[in-house]
Amino acid sequence: MDSKHNKVALVTGAGTGIGKAAAKSLLKAGFRVVLTGRNLERLEKAIIDIGGDQASCLAVACDVGKPSDVKKLFAALQEKFSRIDVLFNNAGIGAPAIPMEDLSYEQWMNVVNANLSGAFLCSQEAIRMMKAQSPQGGRIINNGSISAYAPRPMSAPYTATKHAISGLTKSIALDGRQFNIACGQIDIGNAATEMTEPMAAGIMQADQSIKVEPRMNVEHVGEAVLQMAQLPLESNILSMTIMATNMPFVGRG
Incomplete structure (x- = not known):
């Protein structure tokens, strides 16, 4: 079980974007990968796109903000692969970019459920499995955001939940020590x-002007997640920031 080719990773929000890129990097490195998100058809297409098959990958439709869905997700993972070594809590959404006072409660809660409650619920189930399995332990990687430290205009729900992810990360990192569970966070910019x-x-x-911002290849993020995932459990990257070099973050505002 020490071989990375026997290790299992779960990626939430894996149908597109960062999640799909992370799933691809993990698969190519020898992990067996569970891809989850709300759209099963998109997940199944993602598995084909990244070069996976039925032996190496599993697609499970799940709304991570719903406890019953998360329990079904982990039951499917347990049945297919019997263990979990890496959880990448990537799923997340934003609210419309409108003044905070104009947001509805439903818009606020949609972001809270996807970004924060989803990470909490998936981490709960992962921790239970990691404590019970042999060898014991595993790694949880949370997708934070540069926005948690330098908010964009009219982004209160997204910024607040990503700031909370930083606290969740540190709590898991502390409480998981005795069970060989490591936890770190990756903050991604553009x-x-x-x-x-x-x-x-x-x-x-921040000054209300409109400007084009540089972006970076999402594959670089997948490679960064893999770097965190491949560390032996005696070592942990507690916090990593990966960003487009010329984006307005250092000095933003």
Whole structure:
């Protein structure tokens, strides 16, 4: 079981973008990969796109903000692969870029459920499996965001939940020590995905101006997630920032 070719990784929000890129990197490195998201057809296509098959990959439709869905996801993972070595809590959404006072409660809760509750629920189930399996332990990687430290205009739900992810990461890292469970966070700035396409046309800055922002190849993020995932459990990257070199972060605002 020490071989990486026997290790199992679960990636949430794996149908597109960062999740799909991470799943691809993990698969190519020898991990067996469970891909989850809301759209099963998209997940199945992603498996084909990354070069997976029925032996190496599993697609499970899941809304990570729903406890019953998460339990079914982990039951399917347990049945297929019997263990979990890496969880990448990647699934997340944003709310419309409108003034905070104009957001509905439903819009707020949609972001909270996807970004924060989803990471909490998946981590709960992963920790239970990691504690019970032999050899014991595993690694949880949370997708944070540069926005948690330098918010964009009109992004209160996204920024608040990503800031909370930092606290969740540190709590898991602390509480998981005695069970050989490591936890780290990757903060990503301007990966070229569907979510960041507006940046290529111009996006609002802190001074209300509209500017085009540089983006980076999303494959680089997948490689960074793999770097974290491949570390022996005696070592941990608690926090990593990967960003487009010329994006307005250092000095933003």
